[in-house]
Amino acid sequence: MNESHPVVFTVLLFSILREKVGRAAVDVAVPAPATGSALLDALEAAHPAVAPYRPVIRLAVNQTYVPESVRLTEGDEVALITPVSGG
């Protein structure tokens, strides 16, 4: 992996985001070194339907909530969590 090459992440989508984007998972290329914010920016550029939800999305990496400032590593499982409504 080289700083000038983009890294591709598969991003999991659920509920309203899954419906708005029309897919349960999308691939997003992020320039290395990749961060959560850069991934969200790239995703929003490719899928404008995500934009309105950006303020309420929480990022999960490897099934754990993380701040957007997180540094991403190739192979990380990334998911976008809109406000949950279980129970």
Added chain:
Amino acid sequence: MNESHPVVFTVLLFSILREKVGRAAVDVAVPAPATGSALLDALEAAHPAVAPYRPVIRLAVNQTYVPESVRLTEGDEVALITPVSGG
């Protein structure tokens, strides 16, 4: 009923009071006009085993908690309630 004649009440006893007195119900004669305090005084005189519990006894008349100052009427169902421990 005449103010100079005593009224007899059947007093119900439970748990430790029932055991200490050795009976589930005792008759107590109280001079009219009868009050809860007078009934407890008479009961204590006749059954000294009740005395140690006097500070924690609550009086129930016709299945409702009442203050000791209550005026009793012939035929009232009187019960002595030591601190309860259900649940």
Added chain:
Amino acid sequence: MHEPLDVAAADAYLRDARCGGLNLFVGTTRQWTGTRETVELAYECYEPMAIKEMQRLVDEAKARWPIERVCVLHRLGVVPVAEASVVVGVATPHRAAAFEACRFLIDELKVQVPIWKREHYTDGTTEWVQGAQPPRVEGEG
């Protein structure tokens, strides 16, 4: 009642289409209290007053919370370790009220309802449990 309490039946009764949540408290016989081991508890009750007091507490809870369904069940006689002596359940439109009303009912039951428990210990001794000192009735003492 002298039979085991049926939590599943309580749950079924408490289901209500107007409600989003129900809270159930199940009081069970604990084996250890400090260093003493309990075999079973035995409950004695002043039944007509206990029923009246339970109804009064339920009425008070209904006045304070939007309760659609409620149940208060207490077992009498012998209750072995881990079996239920009391079941209190409340169903409300939103969950906070169900928790609060259920807690209120069991807390009040333990102070107001004329039921007494006797511990039967493994060493063969028995002992009436001294309940919490209730608040004095207004005008009393």
Added chain:
Amino acid sequence: MHEPLDVAAADAYLRDARCGGLNLFVGTTRQWTGTRETVELAYECYEPMAIKEMQRLVDEAKARWPIERVCVLHRLGVVPVAEASVVVGVATPHRAAAFEACRFLIDELKVQVPIWKREHYTDGTTEWVQGAQPPRVEGEG
């Protein structure tokens, strides 16, 4: 799990001789929300993370209260009116902790565990329920 939740089984699991009380919360599908009538709810889940989050919440509860037994069950897929979508149960030596820990677990579940519900109304429309805004993760934003 996609089958109806078994409250009786949860109760049986939570019985423990070290405990004097257990508290159960059962979340059910409410028929009316304001003037809209719900036929059923459908739940979607990010399963591996939901299980991890539930375990994290249980660990946190165990660190805060003396919990002997605990269960957290959530149904997925379609849940008709009055059926249970979630069951949380906690058994502790004394009742206050059971109430507090159970309340903590359901409150946190509703903010942290990645499960989403969709309302299916009688007029044929459906709608994803917008959950409570969670606290921002430290360092975020």
